[in-house]
Amino acid sequence: MRPSWLLPALALLALTVAGPALACATCGCGDPTLLSIGVEQPFGGRIRAFSEGQYRTESSGTPQTGGTALAEWALNLGGSYAFSSRWALSLTVPVLFRTLESADLSRDHSTNLGDVEALAKVVLWRDREFSARHLFSLLGGMRFPTAPLQRLPDGTVLGSDIQAGPGAWWFIGGVSYYARLGGPWSAYASVLAYLPTKGREGLEPAPTGRATVYGQLQPWPWLSVRLGTDMRLDGVWHENGAVSPDTGGFIAFLSPAVLLSPATDWVIQLAARIPVINALEGVHTEGTSASISLVVDL
Amino acid sequence: MLPVVVTSCLVLGCSSEEAGVSLALHLAHRPSGASQSGPERIIQRPNGDVVRLTRGHLNVASVEILACPSTAWRKLLEALSPVGTARAHTEGTPTRIGEPHVDDLLRDDAQALTLGTLKPPADRYCRGTVLLEPADADAVGLPASVPMEGNTLWLEGTVEPAGGGAAQPFQLASSSEAEVDAQFLGPAGSPSPVPLTTAGIARTGQVLVRYDRWFDGVDPLAPGAADALVDAIAASLELRAD
Numbered sequence: 001m002r003p004s005w006l007l008p009a010l011a012l013l014a015l016t017v018a019g020p021a022l023a024c025a026t027c028g029c030g031d032p033t034l035l036s037i038g039v040e041q042p043f044g045g046r047i048r049a050f051s052e053g054q055y056r057t058e059s060s061g062t063p064q065t066g067g068t069a070l071a072e073w074a075l076n077l078g079g080s081y082a083f084s085s086r087w088a089l090s091l092t093v094p095v096l097f098r099t100l101e102s103a104d105l106s107r108d109h110s111t112n113l114g115d116v117e118a119l120a121k122v123v124l125w126r127d128r129e130f131s132a133r134h135l136f137s138l139l140g141g142m143r144f145p146t147a148p149l150q151r152l153p154d155g156t157v158l159g160s161d162i163q164a165g166p167g168a169w170w171f172i173g174g175v176s177y178y179a180r181l182g183g184p185w186s187a188y189a190s191v192l193a194y195l196p197t198k199g200r201e202g203l204e205p206a207p208t209g210r211a212t213v214y215g216q217l218q219p220w221p222w223l224s225v226r227l228g229t230d231m232r233l234d235g236v237w238h239e240n241g242a243v244s245p246d247t248g249g250f251i252a253f254l255s256p257a258v259l260l261s262p263a264t265d266w267v268i269q270l271a272a273r274i275p276v277i278n279a280l281e282g283v284h285t286e287g288t289s290a291s292i293s294l295v296v297d298l
Numbered sequence: 299m300l301p302v303v304v305t306s307c308l309v310l311g312c313s314s315e316e317a318g319v320s321l322a323l324h325l326a327h328r329p330s331g332a333s334q335s336g337p338e339r340i341i342q343r344p345n346g347d348v349v350r351l352t353r354g355h356l357n358v359a360s361v362e363i364l365a366c367p368s369t370a371w372r373k374l375l376e377a378l379s380p381v382g383t384a385r386a387h388t389e390g391t392p393t394r395i396g397e398p399h400v401d402d403l404l405r406d407d408a409q410a411l412t413l414g415t416l417k418p419p420a421d422r423y424c425r426g427t428v429l430l431e432p433a434d435a436d437a438v439g440l441p442a443s444v445p446m447e448g449n450t451l452w453l454e455g456t457v458e459p460a461g462g463g464a465a466q467p468f469q470l471a472s473s474s475e476a477e478v479d480a481q482f483l484g485p486a487g488s489p490s491p492v493p494l495t496t497a498g499i500a501r502t503g504q505v506l507v508r509y510d511r512w513f514d515g516v517d518p519l520a521p522g523a524a525d526a527l528v529d530a531i532a533a534s535l536e537l538r539a540d
Contacts, residue, residue, distance in 0.1 A: 095308060103419035104318035104319050104392060104418060104419060105318035105496070106319075108314070109315075110311060110313040111308075111311070111312045112310075113311075147311075149311070150311045150313045153314075158313060162313070
């Protein structure tokens with residue numbers, strides 16, 4: 001089910017939430033770099049709202065073992081608020097539209113809220129208070145089990161592959177480093193660990209680690225191009241005490257992106273994630289994903 | 299109204315399902331002659347002896363369906379596919395009913411025993427394998443009246459000699475195993491693949507028990523008759539697609 005209204009909804013949301021800026025965000029922190037949500041330099045009172053549309057695919061198992069293919073459209077809404085130049089809090093609320101196709105040609109569709117994630121960022125060190133060129137931050141937060149348990153109209157609980165969340169609480173911790181390298185260049189790196197509690201319906205999700213590294217070139221004030229990598233190392237999940245097949249392993253993506261600023265304090269990001277190393281356990285592949293997002297400083 | 303629907307979808311979730319392909323499998327008694335019912339089954343051997351079965355149970359351990367052989371073009375596509383196509387056997391797979399069922403041979407021939415419904419990968423299915431092996435304690439339909447657990451076959455009856463004379467009783471039990479690989483046959487008895495290639499298709503297949511053929515080459519009074527019967531039963535099984 002492709003939500004054809006996704007792009008208009010993104011634009012409408014942005015227009016709705018974006019009032020006239022009192023002062024440009026660049027002026028507030030002295031950093032003209034076009035940045036995604038969560039990467040920006042915090043300063044007291046900085047508010048950013050974002051909406052993102054994302055499409056991704058994933059398949060696991062073989063036809064003989066009941067393999068499935070998932071297609072997911074996600075509408076991620078959220079924002080961040082900086083309480084000071086030292087710390088900020090961001091919130092992401094995903095709405096998921098999923099279709100799971102099995103080898104027997106049956107298809108399950110689901111539309112629901114995903115797991116809401118809150119992430120705090122504490123700047124541990126910056127080289128100078130204004131127009132900083134180096135920021136080293138501590139990240140910590142929680143992913144909440146807000147995705148409802150999916151059932152068919154007759155009450156049957158759908159399989160774990162179509163569920164938008166395992167029903168677990170995820171503790172998040174990590175670090176990030178942002179650098180303005182001089183001229184049009186900047187770079188960002190982060191490492192995050194997700195540590196889950198037990199889920200529902202016998203699901204036991206496993207810890208996962210995520211890393212992001214990228215370099216960014218901004219030849220003009222209104223345009224940036226970015227190239228980097230996103231990596232993920234997953235533990236093996238268990239279901240009802242048994243190993244859940246085709247879970248766990250490592251995957252790395254090449255992550256190009258283009259960031260445009262059509263107006264002051266507006267950033268539109270077009271991004272893709274192309275799997276380049278797939279060392280996931282069993283028969284498990286993830287396809288190229290694409291996203292478009294809009295970030296507005298309020 | 300729309301906000302209520304959207305909110306309930308987000309909080310409670312909205313889901314729907316489109317059916318795929320399926321094949322319901324049944325076990326049916328199908329003698330060559332008239333169907334039988336009642337307290338015994340009467341079978342005439344080629345030599346004229348008459349076998350009367352008064353009790354009988356057979357354990358069908360599993361039924362697996364097999365896709366038709368790949369064409370050259372399809373083999374090429376599979377070779378190019380990045381997704382593996384392992385064909386390992388497991389306890390439960392989309393193409394295999396692994397739950398054992400004990401068939402009561404005195405069940406009315408008109409009544410079929412439901413083995414289960416497969417939801418296999420979309421394909422054309424030409425063949426199937428039926429495995430006969432000893433029943434375990436979890437077998438569906440395990441009888442309490444006879445010691446079927448640990449046995450594949452348990453039979454009781456009499457043989458009336460063709461030339462006359464007293465009927466000879468027999469009681470046979472076997473724990474031997476046998477597997478048959480058979481083609482799906484159509485109503486006319488000729489090979490007929492089962493096409494399960496379009497979403498929403500629900501077909502029915504039957505494992506036919508031809509009990510009138512069991513004693514064609516096996517004398518139930520002869521030594522080793524029990525194990526020989528398991529092989530004869532396996533050889534007589536047929537797969538039909540409706």
